[in-house]
Amino acid sequence: VQLVESGGGLVQPGGSLRLSCAASGFTFSSTSVSWARQAPGKALEWVSTLYSDGSPVTVDSMKGRFTMSSDNAKNTVSLQMDNLKPEDTAVYICLMGPNCVAGSHFTQCEHWGRGTQVTVSS
Numbered sequence: 343v344q345l346v347e348s349g350g351g352l353v354q355p356g357g358s359l360r361l362s363c364a365a366s367g368f369t370f371s372s373t374s375v376s377w378a379r380q381a382p383g384k385a386l387e388w389v390s391t392l393y394s395d396g397s398p399v400t401v402d403s404m405k406g407r408f409t410m411s412s413d414n415a416k417n418t419v420s421l422q423m424d425n426l427k428p429e430d431t432a433v434y435i436c437l438m439g440p441n442c443v444a445g446s447h448f449t450q451c452e453h454w455g456r457g458t459q460v461t462v463s464s
Contacts, residue, residue: 343367343453345436350458353426361421363436374443375419379432388444392419399444426462433457
C-alpha cells in the first residue's frame, strides 16, 4: 500500500492549488481517505475526509475554501484549495484507514503519504 501526494508549491495569497493523492495497492472507493496538514512548529491538523460513500467532510476552519473529491478511474483523491492564506502554509499529507476520519485520533490512520509542501506567500 502506497500513497503519493503531488501538486504542492508556492502560491500567492488568494490563489488556488489542487493537491492529488495517488494510491497503489488498494482502491480508494473501498475506504475513507483523508488529508491532514502540519505547519512548521505546529501539531498535525485535520483538513478533510472523503468517506467511502463519496461524501466529503471538511473541518470548519477550512470549509468553503477546501473541497475534497475522488477520481475512481484513476484511483486518486484531490484536495482543491481556494482563497489560500499564509496560515495555510504546511505540509499536506494523505492518510488512509477505515477509522481514519477527520476528528479521530491519528493513530487510526494505517497508511500515510510523505506529504507535499504548500507555501502561501507574496
